[in-house]
Amino acid sequence: MKRTNFLLFFVLPFGGLAAIFFLFSSLNRDYVQRKVEDLAREQLQATSEILRVNVAHLLDDNVDPGKIIAISAGEKSIYYLALLDDRRSILSWSSRYEGYLPLSSRDTGRTQPWIITSPVGRIFNTITPVATATGRAYQLYLGYALSGLDSLISRFNRNFMLVFAVLIAVGIVFFLGVFALQKSYLAKTREAEEEKEEKERFREISGLTSAVAHEIKNPLNSLALLFELLQKSAPAGLSEETALGKAEVRKIADIVDRFSNLLRPPRPQKTRFALREVFAAVHESVIRELTKPGVEFRYRESAPIILYADERLLSQCFFNILRNAREATDAGTVTVEASRHGRRVVIRVRDTGRGISAEDLTRVFDPFFTTKDSGMGVGLYLAKKIIEAHDGRLDVRSEPGRGTTMTIQLPGGEHA
Amino acid sequence: MKTRLIRVALLCLTALGTGFGQTPGSPAEPQQGHFYNLDTERQVEGVIREVLFEPLYENRASFVVVVLEENKTGVIYRVEVSPAWFFNYDLHAGEPAKVTGSFYSKDSASCLIARRLQAGGETFLLRDSRGFPNWRGGPMKVKGGRQGRGI
Numbered sequence: 408m409k410r411t412n413f414l415l416f417f418v419l420p421f422g423g424l425a426a427i428f429f430l431f432s433s434l435n436r437d438y439v440q441r442k443v444e445d446l447a448r449e450q451l452q453a454t455s456e457i458l459r460v461n462v463a464h465l466l467d468d469n470v471d472p473g474k475i476i477a478i479s480a481g482e483k484s485i486y487y488l489a490l491l492d493d494r495r496s497i498l499s500w501s502s503r504y505e506g507y508l509p510l511s512s513r514d515t516g517r518t519q520p521w522i523i524t525s526p527v528g529r530i531f532n533t534i535t536p537v538a539t540a541t542g543r544a545y546q547l548y549l550g551y552a553l554s555g556l557d558s559l560i561s562r563f564n565r566n567f568m569l570v571f572a573v574l575i576a577v578g579i580v581f582f583l584g585v586f587a588l589q590k591s592y593l594a595k596t597r598e599a600e601e602e603k604e605e606k607e608r609f610r611e612i613s614g615l616t617s618a619v620a621h622e623i624k625n626p627l628n629s630l631a632l633l634f635e636l637l638q639k640s641a642p643a644g645l646s647e648e649t650a651l652g653k654a655e656v657r658k659i660a661d662i663v664d665r666f667s668n669l670l671r672p673p674r675p676q677k678t679r680f681a682l683r684e685v686f687a688a689v690h691e692s693v694i695r696e697l698t699k700p701g702v703e704f705r706y707r708e709s710a711p712i713i714l715y716a717d718e719r720l721l722s723q724c725f726f727n728i729l730r731n732a733r734e735a736t737d738a739g740t741v742t743v744e745a746s747r748h749g750r751r752v753v754i755r756v757r758d759t760g761r762g763i764s765a766e767d768l769t770r771v772f773d774p775f776f777t778t779k780d781s782g783m784g785v786g787l788y789l790a791k792k793i794i795e796a797h798d799g800r801l802d803v804r805s806e807p808g809r810g811t812t813m814t815i816q817l818p819g820g821e822h823a
Numbered sequence: 824m825k826t827r828l829i830r831v832a833l834l835c836l837t838a839l840g841t842g843f844g845q846t847p848g849s850p851a852e853p854q855q856g857h858f859y860n861l862d863t864e865r866q867v868e869g870v871i872r873e874v875l876f877e878p879l880y881e882n883r884a885s886f887v888v889v890v891l892e893e894n895k896t897g898v899i900y901r902v903e904v905s906p907a908w909f910f911n912y913d914l915h916a917g918e919p920a921k922v923t924g925s926f927y928s929k930d931s932a933s934c935l936i937a938r939r940l941q942a943g944g945e946t947f948l949l950r951d952s953r954g955f956p957n958w959r960g961g962p963m964k965v966k967g968g969r970q971g972r973g974i
Contacts, residue, residue, distance in 0.1 A: 500858060505880050506903070506925075506936050508858035509953040525955045 417582045425575060432567050440560055447531065448520060451551045454484075455535045462490065462547055466539045472499035484552045486530055490537075491515065491546040498545075510548055522553070529553040609792070612774055613671065620667040624660060631656045666783075673789075673796040675717035679821065682712040682745055682752070689725045693733055701738035709746040715819035716797050724793040727786035728756050728813050734779070735760030735811065752820035755812055762807040771803055856880060859936045859954025863926040867900055867935060869893040871918045871942070876907055884908055891920060891935075902935045905949045909958040918942055925954065 458479055465475045472490045480488045480501040487508050489500035495515040502508050509523055509532075520533040530550045537545040634653035641649050686706055694704075714721070732741045739759030746753050763771060763778075770776045772791045777784030794801040797817055805811035856879065873890035880886070887904040902922050904910055914920070920942040924935035938950040950956050 497858075502858065504959060505883060505906075505956050506857060506859045507950075507953075507955050509861065509955070511861035523953065525953070526951065526957070526959050527955075 417586060421578050421582055425571075425578065428574060429571065432571070436563060436567060439563060443556055443559060447553060447556050451520060451531045451533060451549075454482075454551065455533050455547070455549055458488075458549065459535045459537050459547055462545070463537050463539055466537070466543070466545065467541070475499065476501045484555075485549065486527075486552050487548075487550040489548040491534075491548060493544040495546065500548075502550075508548075509550070515546070527552075528557045608774075609672065616667055620663045623663050627656055627660050627663070631660070673717075673720050673793050675720055675793075675796050677715050677717055677819070679713055679715050680718045682714050682754075683708060685714075685718060685722055686725060686729075686743055686745075689722055689729055692726055693729045697730060697733050699733060699736070702733055702736050703740045704733075705740055705742045707742070707744045712745055712747050712752055713821040714752060714817065715821060716817060717793075720793045720796070724790040724815075725756075727790045728815075731786060732756055732758035732760065732811070732813070735762075737761075739810075747820040750818055750820050752815075752817045754815040754817070756815070757810060757812045759810040762810055763803070763805040764807050768803060768805055772801070857927045857929070857934070857936065859925045859938070859950060860927065861925070861954065864924065864938070865926050865935075866921065866923045867891060867893050867902075868895075868921045869900070869919070871914055871916055871920050872899070873916055874914045879903060887914070889914060889920065889922075889937075889940075891922060898933055900933045900935050901929075902937050902940075904937050904940060904947075905956070906958055910947065910949075912943065912945070912947065914942060 462475055462479060465478070466472075476488055476490055476499040479485075486504070487500065487502035489508060489510060490498045492498050495512075497508075497510070500508050504527075509525075509530075514521075514532070515534065517532075517534055520531055522529050522531055524530075531553055533549050533551070535547045535549065537547050539545070631653065634649055634656060638646060638649045638653060683706065690704055690706075729741065729743075736758045737760070741759075742755075742757045744755045744757070767776075767778060771787050773784075774788040775784040776788075791801045794815055794817065797819070799815060799817040801816075802814045803811065804814070869891045871889055872892050875888040875890065876885040877888045878885050879888070884906040887907050887910050889902040889904055891900045891902050892898070893900065900922075902924065920940060922935055922937050922941075923939040924937040927934050927936070936950075936954070938948075938952075938954065940947040940949060948957060
């Protein structure tokens, strides 16, 4: 998938959703915070009012200001409390913290509550006028803790961040999952399309080959009959030549037959056989066809392997691969290593030959592709077809100048 | 009778207040005495004449009190520094010091509640800009006991 598509279809919608959630939650959080602050303000005003009434009564009773403050400052939420006279001088005060009464001359004229921050959290401050029955005017300065509110808001924020983080994580995992699924789906689709194209090409080649073979064989048959007749009625001096001509015509017919048989889609007829024995037989055939004294053949098995597959087709496949390996190696070794992993059998045919260039490597399994002077370029193509007909895989790796490794993976491995 | 009613009302108030107002840490007894008055903040530079330990606040640890003689005027100040456990730097008589703090007078003596103290080449922050003590929460919360040092 293209980077732009990924951005458009995954990152952008997810980012949008996350942004909407963030915006909605932030608005909601602000609303809750405002409401809670209003509630706290109302509670503070109620507290101030109760204190105001009580302090007024105590002042009416001529109770000492110090004692009034001592009585009134007992509540846990009150951080500090002070009683001021009509000239705004502090008559008495009390604080939970040593010497802490953050009231300056700038604050004494305030009529609305105000908030100050301190290391123990925010503190609501208010100055309430107190009037006695005799008409004397006082002011009550109150510092009220908002630590409960602060912890409530911070818990709310923490929970919000947690939910947001979980949402982001879940979203990322979800979208990565979808992305991975889509990627694998696309890869499989592409693979299926390639396979379909390959089959179509194979069908066309096969059809063409059959047609060509048919067209060639008709005149060849006539030619064979003609040579038959010639041989019977030919003068004695020409009998040898007519026999040779007849043999050559038969040879051409054989080649055409073999060629058209080769390009038929392989249909495996499975039996059980020992892999080592098949390779031994194939190697014998290769040696008969291609004598190269400087090339050593080695066969290694992790344990004796029995394969449930089409022996004839696989012999043909191994023959093509081994012959190619031997052809590519002037002096060195051709090694076959076979191992079994459960039911899967892995066979590596490694040669120390010329190797294949990177450009040619992509085409080695194409039909009629060859770098040799002789040969039709169908050997590896057929080998791959045979392996795929067994639901296996054939891969190639090569380093020019150092050799080539063909890796065959086949199902159907069994205990010996 | 009226005082009893007021006490009952205050108890109700205490019950009401638990919703939002919770004092962090252990609840402390309300403190009285002289407070850090922002209007009387001043800076005094002088020489330490004496270092004392006095229980300035009820039910609280002893405070370090420094007797400081101002260089310019020769006025003697009693400087309230911090609880002794919080201030573990050794001040010595004869050592020069500079104090920023809130001034008040008591029994015709000049006193300062220190917010910042500079001595021995170090600066000790004892209270914040509004006078809140930096040793808030007691020795268990302020680990190391030298929170004011390091500037």
